[in-house]
Structure formats: structure tokens, C-alpha cells
Amino acid sequence: MRLLAFTLLLGSAWAFADDRPLRFSVVDSWAMPLAHIEDGKLTGGILFELFSETARQVHRAPAFHLLPRARVEQALLSHVVDVRCYVAPSWTEHEFHDYRWSVPLMVQRDLLVSRAGLKGELQSLTGESIGTVLGYHYPRLQPLLDNGRLTRDEARNQELVLKKLQIGRYRYAISSEIALNWFNRSLPKGERLTPASTIEETPLACMVLDSPEVPADEILKALATLKADGTIERILSHYR
Structure with missing residues (x-):
């Protein structure tokens, strides 16, 4: 798992240092196989792979913001995170007009x-x-x-x-x-x-901040491609 995490991070677009990292929300109560959280950091699991590959596709480094579940929606309202994944519209209390929904990625x-x-x-x-x-x-x-x-x-x-x-x-x-x-x-x-x-x-998707600092169209396109080309299914297969 550590080798996979290291490989994925190396594969992220560190060369694009002029762009700020793409900030993903991570719920501190997630557990494997969704997420491996060690010393307060996301280091592996399904969502680590999905986040890292999404960031690589849009030439950004991924940044993982670890949050208690009760604070995730406030982080969205405050634009502290750019992307929230593994979520459904029925799970949210607000409509979040500043965020756009991806295609369903998994069930x-x-x-x-x-x-x-x-x-x-x-x-x-x-x-x-x-x-x-x-x-x-x-x-x-x-x-x-x-x-x-x-x-x-x-x-x-x-x-x-x-x-x-x-x-x-x-x-x-x-x-x-x-x-x-x-x-x-x-x-x-x-x-x-x-x-x-x-x-x-429940079909699950990602929410992407629609902001000048965030390439929302590129991120949504990347997520749709990862779904269509079988990448997400291959990630899931690692944990079955």
C-alpha cells in the first residue's frame, strides 16, 4: 500500500507547481477500503487512488483536507475544498449552487x-x-x-x-x-x-467547485473519462 501511495504521488503533476493544489475533502471517519488514514493523512484506499488520478488528469497536485463529517458541508460553503467525492445529492443538506455535480461514478x-x-x-x-x-x-x-x-x-x-x-x-x-x-x-x-x-x-458522484481558480470543466471531464474508460472499475477491483 505504501509503495502504491508513493507511486501515485510521484505520478501527480508536481511539475505544475505554479497552479495551486486541487483540494479534496476527506472525512476523518472513513475507513478501508475507502480510505487509509494514518497520522491524520490520507495515504491509501479507493478514494486516495481516485483523487490522485483525477488531479493527475488535470495537471494539479492533490491536497487532502481531513475533516470531521459534521464540518464537511461548512467547508464547502466556505470554499475550503474544491472537490467532494463519494456523495449523493440526497446526502446533502444544502444545494451548493457554487458546486457542479459529476456523472455518477460508482454505486x-x-x-x-x-x-x-x-x-x-x-x-x-x-x-x-x-x-x-x-x-x-x-x-x-x-x-x-x-x-x-x-x-x-x-x-x-x-x-x-x-x-x-x-x-x-x-x-x-x-x-x-x-x-x-x-x-x-x-x-x-x-x-x-x-x-x-x-x-x-445509491449512485455516488463528486461535487466540483465552479471557481476561476478551479478548472471545473476539466475536472468534470476527467471524472467522466475515468468512469467511461474503466479506470474507476479497475480501482474498485483492487479492493474486492
Whole structure:
């Protein structure tokens, strides 16, 4: 992973030092395979590869701004970051008229996950504590929380949510499919966590600041090309 990170950074357009870096937002609660964060810095993972390749395509060096999830939207409103990725319009509280949306780049498939092969639909559960990531909004879960049928048991990131499920803190958790597969990759078959049901599938994209200092058209074109030519699929395949 360190070699890959070093190679990608060398491949970034350091020769274009006259242009300021392209600033990407990084949520400090992201975990692998989305992001490897070490000593407060993004050093690997799916989004590290995507950000680095996007910056290379537009001849900018990437700069990674590590932020708590609750501060990401304020950073956008203040134009502290140029690009926010792995996001859907339904996940944002503001419309952000100064930002433009890319084409959908990947799909997040959210699952209800269980131990020991338990099955069940989220809407059919009652009296359960559901493992969730602190600060994440779950549209399908919220009505069940509001009427008191279910409660949340939160952890700081997706990996910790799954670890708590593994040791039996609760019987069900919500996880993306890619995070579940990453978590299970080194576990014996009989100990792996399993999908109880699919909750929803959400197309995810990037938001790009439309500003004289940011080549928004080039960035959006680069992202569309990375999707169309299979680069994003190849990045995802590294973590399956």
C-alpha cells in the first residue's frame, strides 16, 4: 500500500507547481477500503487512488483536507475544498449552487448485515439495536428510529461497526457491500458476517467547485473519462 501511495504521488503533476493544489475533502471517519488514514493523512484506499488520478488528469497536485463529517458541508460553503467525492445529492443538506455535480461514478449498495446467517428486512425489525456509523444519515432507518421501533448503536467508522457486530454487541448492523467484503476478506468462511437483506443502492458522484481558480470543466471531464474508460472499475477491483 505504501509503495502504491508513493507511486501515485510521484505520478501527480508536481511539475505544475505554479497552479495551486486541487483540494479534496476527506472525512476523518472513513475507513478501508475507502480510505487509509494514518497520522491524520490520507495515504491509501479507493478514494486516495481516485483523487490522485483525477488531479493527475488535470495537471494539479492533490491536497487532502481531513475533516470531521459534521464540518464537511461548512467547508464547502466556505470554499475550503474544491472537490467532494463519494456523495449523493440526497446526502446533502444544502444545494451548493457554487458546486457542479459529476456523472455518477460508482454505486453504494447498503446492506443489513448479521451474524450467524440471520435474515430479515430492516422494516420488519422491532426492538433491535442497529449498528451504525456516528454522524451518518440513513434515510430508510430514520422513520423506524423516530417511531421508537429501533435504536442506533454507533461507532466512529464502518470497520468498528462491523467489529462490534462480530463480537455480539448487537445482532444487526448497516454496512456498504464493499466495506463488508473488505472486512470479511481475512476471516474464515464460518466466521464471516453475512447480508441479511439489501436496504438500498445509491449512485455516488463528486461535487466540483465552479471557481476561476478551479478548472471545473476539466475536472468534470476527467471524472467522466475515468468512469467511461474503466479506470474507476479497475480501482474498485483492487479492493474486492
